[in-house]
Amino acid sequence: SYRKGGYHAVRVGDQFNGGRYVAQRKLGWGEFSTVWLAYDTTTSTYVALKIQKSAAQFAQAALHEIAILSNIADGDPTHSKCVVRLIDHFKHAGPNGQHQCMVLEFLGDSLLRLIKHNRYKGLKLYKVREICKCILIGLDYLHRELGIIHTDLKPENILLCNTIDPAKDPVRAGLTPILERPEGNLNGGATMTLIEKKLKRRARRAVAKISLRRESMGGNEPPKPERNLDGIDVKCKVVDFGNGCWANKQLAEEIQTRQYRAPEVILRSGYSYSVDMWSFACTAFELATGDMLFAPKVGQGFSEDEDHLALMMELLGKMPRKVAISGARSKDFFDRHGDLKRIRRLKFWPLDKILMDRYKFSETDAREFADFLCPIFDFAPEKRPTAQQCLQHPWINRSTSNQNEMKSKSNVEKVNVGMSNPHIKVGK
Numbered sequence: 001s002y003r004k005g006g007y008h009a010v011r012v013g014d015q016f017n018g019g020r021y022v023a024q025r026k027l028g029w030g031e032f033s034t035v036w037l038a039y040d041t042t043t044s045t046y047v048a049l050k051i052q053k054s055a056a057q058f059a060q061a062a063l064h065e066i067a068i069l070s071n072i073a074d075g076d077p078t079h080s081k082c083v084v085r086l087i088d089h090f091k092h093a094g095p096n097g098q099h100q101c102m103v104l105e106f107l108g109d110s111l112l113r114l115i116k117h118n119r120y121k122g123l124k125l126y127k128v129r130e131i132c133k134c135i136l137i138g139l140d141y142l143h144r145e146l147g148i149i150h151t152d153l154k155p156e157n158i159l160l161c162n163t164i165d166p167a168k169d170p171v172r173a174g175l176t177p178i179l180e181r182p183e184g185n186l187n188g189g190a191t192m193t194l195i196e197k198k199l200k201r202r203a204r205r206a207v208a209k210i211s212l213r214r215e216s217m218g219g220n221e222p223p224k225p226e227r228n229l230d231g232i233d234v235k236c237k238v239v240d241f242g243n244g245c246w247a248n249k250q251l252a253e254e255i256q257t258r259q260y261r262a263p264e265v266i267l268r269s270g271y272s273y274s275v276d277m278w279s280f281a282c283t284a285f286e287l288a289t290g291d292m293l294f295a296p297k298v299g300q301g302f303s304e305d306e307d308h309l310a311l312m313m314e315l316l317g318k319m320p321r322k323v324a325i326s327g328a329r330s331k332d333f334f335d336r337h338g339d340l341k342r343i344r345r346l347k348f349w350p351l352d353k354i355l356m357d358r359y360k361f362s363e364t365d366a367r368e369f370a371d372f373l374c375p376i377f378d379f380a381p382e383k384r385p386t387a388q389q390c391l392q393h394p395w396i397n398r399s400t401s402n403q404n405e406m407k408s409k410s411n412v413e414k415v416n417v418g419m420s421n422p423h424i425k426v427g428k
């Protein structure tokens with residue numbers, strides 16, 4: 001993809017926007033872009049630099065994302081709304097074309113990496129609660145104050161906040177600003193500005209400090225940021241607004257990543273803010289258990305969509321007939337009684353039971369967590385609680401101090417009772 005119209009190739013030390021940003025290392029990439037850690041020489045902070053592919057459709061997508069992100073940043077001057085902050089944007093000309101670039105606040109690992117890091121065992125409930133609170137604050141802001149639907153909420157698109165400020169403490173964060181290409185001084189000492197010289201001196205001091213620390217630790221590994229999140233605030237932010245839209249200007253019919261997709265999207269009954277709430281609840285379950293709640297598959301005689309609807313009904317009970325027949329695609333899946341056409345027998349297994357039977361939650365934990373999540377999984381979108389209402393729920397507002405949650409090693413111990421596709425499907 002590093003060709004005309006594609007990604008822009010970046011080397012450590014490359015400069016952007018007239019030398020303001022200096023590339024440090026690659027943070028990640030997606031279908032549309034590569035994302036680099038960059039040093040902002042104007043503010044002496046680290047930022048995430050998202051460099052879009054250059055072809056027209058990618059540039060247009062970037063401009064849409066920038067419009068949404070600008071709206072988000074303008075309404076959040078105190079940076080307290082748990083959504084990623086756009087700092088700057090500009091165009092960068094390279095051999096593959098003109099690339100739209102977004103400068104975002106530098107965040108940490110995604111929740112997906114956190115789940116993996118925890119070997120898919122699920123996080124302790126007090127952490128799940130802290131993370132849920134942040135996501136809800138973000139969603140409440142987007143929905144109620146800005147009229148924006150994210151449409152692709154999932155663990156991958158929620159990033160942890162860095163617990164160490166890399167600009168204030170680059171050594172502990174394992175970072176030292178790189179102000180020029182390591183393989184050669186392209187910028188020449190003579191053309192260096194005062195601030196660059198100052199930063200370079202600071203960088204040398206930081207390097208000296210790192211080597212000191214290495215010696216005292218007796219290892220070759222550069223110091224790594226603290227990964228153990230026990231006992232600290234787990235703050236996170238919602239990212240990736242490439243698919244975001246204003247509720248009154250919807251663009252796509254098919255939205256959301258499969259496993260986090262709301263039933264009304266499958267049925268094509270129209271959607272609103274409450275699709276994000278559905279994805280939120282799927283994400284909360286995954287954080288607490290390490291497993292995706294719905295992982296539909298095609299089968300003999302039925303599609304992935306039909307399996308998905310069947311899985312939902314096994315967890316939540318039968319979809320009300322009125323809801324089932326309300327979509328443009330309803331006739332593909334349901335008969336006139338509101339029963340699935342091609343999957344006849346379903347095995348009902350409610351959420352609190354799953355939490356107890358498969359994940360060994362205590363009865364109280366299971367009941368309280370299910371009591372929080374179940375109303376969000378209402379098949380009727382307009383009946384789902386809003387993010388603002390969820391923030392009022394007792395489960396979210398429980399204090400952690402009087403619980404055993406922090407002590408228990410892990411709340412999750414999986415038992416093999418074969419949850420994947422438990423329903424008996426009868427092909428017609």
Ligand code: ATP
Pocket residue numbers: 027028029030031032033034035048050084104105106107108110156159239240242
């Ligand atoms: P997608 O196909 O998911 O839409 P994309 O090209 O729009 O991809 P993003 O998802 O925005 O790109 O970012 C790609 C990756 O870069 C993320 O998964 C994450 O690892 C990293 N990343 C993005 N933004 C930040 C940030 N603000 N701070 C740290 N890392 C980030």
Ligand code: MG
Pocket residue numbers: 030156157240
């Ligand atoms: Mg992404």
Ligand code: MG
Pocket residue numbers: 030032240241242243
């Ligand atoms: Mg994207």
